[in-house]
Amino acid sequence: MAAIDELTALSQSIYLTMYNRYNDVTGTELDNFIAKTIDWVNQFTQELELEADWNYLRTNSNLIGTISDLTTQSYALPDEVRTVVYSPYRDVTISFDGAVVSTFTMVSPSNIADPTNPETQDRATVINRNLVLSRPLKDTELGGEIRCDTIDFMPQLTTTDTELLSLVQPKQLLVLGVAKNSTLPDIVQGGISPSLAQKYNDLLKRAVMLNNESATSLEAPREDLSFIRGVY
Secondary structure: OOHHHHHHHHHHHHHHHHHOOOOOOOHHHHHHHHHHHHHHHHHHHHHHHHHOOOHHHEEEEEEEEEOOOOOOOEEEOOOOEEEEOOOOOOOEEEEEOOEEEEEEEEOOHHHOOOOOOHHHOOEEEEEOOEEEEOOOOOHHHOOOEEEEEEEEOOOOOOOOOOHHHHHOOOOHHHHHHHHHHHHOOOOOOOOOHHHHHHHHHHHHHHHHHHHOOOOOOOOOOOOOOOOOOOOO
């Protein structure tokens, strides 16, 4: 399907959700109709980005940089990367040909390091789109690759690029999300927004659950034997 046809279909789906009818526009009016939809969608994706670490935007063990000197502790994130994944099970690593020699735990900027506690030395954080390591690098790390799991920005929707429409699943998230947002400035349509917001939130919850599905947990369940008491 051509990009203009995809954009027209999306615009009409959003309009139908808001007004229960299609927008009968052609020519310049259709162009303006699509342009407004594109703007609303690109505004909404900034909201959708924050709802989850979406798998379709994720790159595991993404290359951030190569250590060329031992004095640098800050490395700029690639332009397409929005943030680094914060997980106790997925560390920032320094590696050589896939062999990991060092790991750094991702923390908030306030927890980057405590000089009085040696256990907080190997940490990393993101400040102003820079991955910052908590300690000076070692001779054994020179030339190593800094890698970590990253989440990209949502691609922007344009009249020639509709990649976003094939990424976001289900696409109804875009339809409901834009519909709820675009009714807010219009007092006349204000009564529609709560219903749209509820439908969007219900669908979002299911999408996040699907995104986080796993066949096993990170920790094996075990009996803690808490029922055992002392010997009398």
